[in-house]
Amino acid sequence: MNFLTNISIRNKLVLIQVLTSVLVLGLFATIFIVRQINDFKTRKALDIGSIAGVIAQNSISPLQFQDADAEMKMLNDVETVSPDINFISVMDRDRNDFAVLGKEKADSDDYSTYRNSVGTFFTDNDLIVVRSIDNGGETIGKVYLEVRLTELTRMKVHMLRLATALALLAVLAAFLISIGMQSYISSRLLALVRVMRRVGDTGDYRASIRDEGSDEISVLVKGFQRLLEQIRENERRKDEFIGVASHELKTPLTNVKGYLEILNTLEDREPQREIVERAFANAGKLEKLIADLLDVSKIQTGQLELNLTDFDMDELIRDSIASTRMLAKDRSITQMVRVECTVRADRQRIEQVLLNLLSNAVKYSPEGNPIEVNAVVSGDEITVEVADYGPGVPGGEETAIFGRFYRARGISQHISGFGLGLYICRDIVNRHRGRIWVRNRPDGASFFFRMPVKGPT
Amino acid sequence: MKQPVKYAFAAISLVLLTGFGRAGPQEPEIETNLKAAFLYNFTKYIDWQLSPDETTFVIGVVGPSDIDGALKEIARTGTVNNRRIVIRRLDRLDQLGSCQLLFISRRCRFRLADILAKVGKGEITVAEAKNAARNGTGFNFILVGDKLKFEANTKALNSSGLRISSQLLKLAIIVK
Numbered sequence: 001m002n003f004l005t006n007i008s009i010r011n012k013l014v015l016i017q018v019l020t021s022v023l024v025l026g027l028f029a030t031i032f033i034v035r036q037i038n039d040f041k042t043r044k045a046l047d048i049g050s051i052a053g054v055i056a057q058n059s060i061s062p063l064q065f066q067d068a069d070a071e072m073k074m075l076n077d078v079e080t081v082s083p084d085i086n087f088i089s090v091m092d093r094d095r096n097d098f099a100v101l102g103k104e105k106a107d108s109d110d111y112s113t114y115r116n117s118v119g120t121f122f123t124d125n126d127l128i129v130v131r132s133i134d135n136g137g138e139t140i141g142k143v144y145l146e147v148r149l150t151e152l153t154r155m156k157v158h159m160l161r162l163a164t165a166l167a168l169l170a171v172l173a174a175f176l177i178s179i180g181m182q183s184y185i186s187s188r189l190l191a192l193v194r195v196m197r198r199v200g201d202t203g204d205y206r207a208s209i210r211d212e213g214s215d216e217i218s219v220l221v222k223g224f225q226r227l228l229e230q231i232r233e234n235e236r237r238k239d240e241f242i243g244v245a246s247h248e249l250k251t252p253l254t255n256v257k258g259y260l261e262i263l264n265t266l267e268d269r270e271p272q273r274e275i276v277e278r279a280f281a282n283a284g285k286l287e288k289l290i291a292d293l294l295d296v297s298k299i300q301t302g303q304l305e306l307n308l309t310d311f312d313m314d315e316l317i318r319d320s321i322a323s324t325r326m327l328a329k330d331r332s333i334t335q336m337v338r339v340e341c342t343v344r345a346d347r348q349r350i351e352q353v354l355l356n357l358l359s360n361a362v363k364y365s366p367e368g369n370p371i372e373v374n375a376v377v378s379g380d381e382i383t384v385e386v387a388d389y390g391p392g393v394p395g396g397e398e399t400a401i402f403g404r405f406y407r408a409r410g411i412s413q414h415i416s417g418f419g420l421g422l423y424i425c426r427d428i429v430n431r432h433r434g435r436i437w438v439r440n441r442p443d444g445a446s447f448f449f450r451m452p453v454k455g456p457t
Numbered sequence: 458m459k460q461p462v463k464y465a466f467a468a469i470s471l472v473l474l475t476g477f478g479r480a481g482p483q484e485p486e487i488e489t490n491l492k493a494a495f496l497y498n499f500t501k502y503i504d505w506q507l508s509p510d511e512t513t514f515v516i517g518v519v520g521p522s523d524i525d526g527a528l529k530e531i532a533r534t535g536t537v538n539n540r541r542i543v544i545r546r547l548d549r550l551d552q553l554g555s556c557q558l559l560f561i562s563r564r565c566r567f568r569l570a571d572i573l574a575k576v577g578k579g580e581i582t583v584a585e586a587k588n589a590a591r592n593g594t595g596f597n598f599i600l601v602g603d604k605l606k607f608e609a610n611t612k613a614l615n616s617s618g619l620r621i622s623s624q625l626l627k628l629a630i631i632v633k
Binding site: 058060061062064065066067070135136 | 495498501502604605606607622624625627628
């Protein structure tokens with residue numbers, strides 16, 4: 001049954017149809033052949049039985065007058081009209097051979113076995129009819145007839161060939177018909193499977209599938225469609241909530257941050273000044289998280305728009321490194337090579353990407369390990385790499401880490417965040433008609449993003 | 458099994474098994490028995506057209522022969538058309554004409570023509586002499602090789618007015 005579970009619906013349908021056809025045909029062919037053979041045997045037994053009757057009738061007087069010559073003459077006549085009779089023996093009442101024809105062709109084992117019985121017998125190759133010769137209620141002898149069933153053997157071979165040919169034809173026909181018919185059933189299922197797979201892979205719940213009908217597959221399709229609608233509705237509500245919540249949180253937070261900034265300039269006593277500074281830093285982090293949520297909300301609602309300008313990539317990298325150093329003062333962050341390239345893109349968003357990659361590198365690699373930034377231009381594209389010397393991305397999660405609210409297993413537990421950074425990065429890079437990916441090295445991880453130098457158009 | 462049939466077949470079997478049946482100057486007893494059995498078997502292939510008042514079936518033996526002993530043995534239990542068989546030895550010509558089946562011994566002292574002149578309708582004659590059938594008997598026993606066979610004179614048989622089964626005639630050597 002495991003084997004059946006693992007083969008596709010399409011093949012299952014074909015298999016079922018072919019098997020059913022072969023089974024039905026096989027059954028009917030067997031019944032037909034067995035009947036034909038039995039009919040033939042019955043007919044033959046009747047034929048030979050009546051010949052035996054004639055011989056018995058005509059053997060009475062030769063037996064009574066002991067005229068073996070007349071008996072032989074009669075047997076010869078019988079053999080002329082029934083050439084398929086192999087062997088005839090007429091025995092007297094003491095079962096001594098009285099007249100024998102074709103002894104050299106007889107199956108002597110059969111003769112010794114059946115000569116003492118009376119009746120019709122089928123052996124492997126022969127039909128044997130043994131009949132008593134009666135006269136006036138008395139048995140005065142016996143006639144033994146042996147017929148070689150070559151015709152039956154020929155018939156069996158012929159029928160077997162016919163059945164094989166028919167079976168092959170049926171398999172072929174069943175296969176072709178089922179191929180034609182299964183597509184009606186399986187194509188709808190496969191279409192559903194395709195959509196489900198796409199939804200599963202991309203998380204794009206806007207997919208739609210249509211199926212006119214009222215059978216089980218339609219019920220399944222409609223059920224899936226309803227499920228998608230519910231998910232879409234939930235997504236919409238969640239996005240709406242995120243949008244509203246982040247917006248509502250942002251306004252008071254801006255005020256809090258502003259007051260803290262003023263307090264920071266006014267306060268010069270220790271430890272009050274340090275406390276205010278920490279509060280200010282945490283308010284900054286909170287602001288960043290809310291900004292991420294707002295971005296996600298914009299991405300989801302399609303409101304994230306690019307503001308394209310021409311800028312110097314080296315400068316952007318330098319600024320980003322500088323900003324990151326403000327947060328991680330003791331880390332060595334280096335731009336390895338200068339690209340000297342002017343790029344047309346949304347500077348603020350690309351900086352957001354770079355800052356995100358750099359801050360991840362800081363967060364996910366042990367303190368003291370350096371972080372390197374490389375950029376290279378090839379053709380019309382620029383590729384930027386942020387390399388760290390940390391534990392790398394867990395195997396199998398290289399694509400998943402770019403998903404929404406995704407946090408790498410095992411290594412993210414002690415690191416704060418919503419798991420939105422890489423999702424936003426991917427969206428920004430994609431909007432620039434670029435690509436973002438990660439590659440593990442033996443000594444760390446490298447995040448790359450590549451995009452056209454001349455902008456997304 | 459009916460006694461006479463058993464007797465007849467015992468005789469036949471013995472003849473075949475021992476190779477007896479060969480004719481000699483002194484006719485062996487076995488040949489006589491075989492002839493008696495044949496005579497009895499003849500009766501089964503002839504439509505005797507017996508009238509209801511004929512309650513017995515008479516086999517006559519004319520001339521010296523040991524066959525009447527064997528025939529009497531058969532007659533003890535055998536019947537023809539459900540009638541008792543009576544064996545009658547006929548010593549005088551005027552006794553002829555009163556039986557259904559007449560056996561003429563080879564050693565009969567009467568001339569064949571005289572005998573046949575006395576035989577009437579409904580009577581079958583069986584002889585055992587050379588050319589007897591050719592000379593007018595219905596049947597005649599002869600030896601072919603070492604086998605006992607019989608000749609049949611269809612003209613004589615026809616003149617008896619009785620119908621003889623083809624099953625019997627096909628075994629006979631037909632003479633004219």
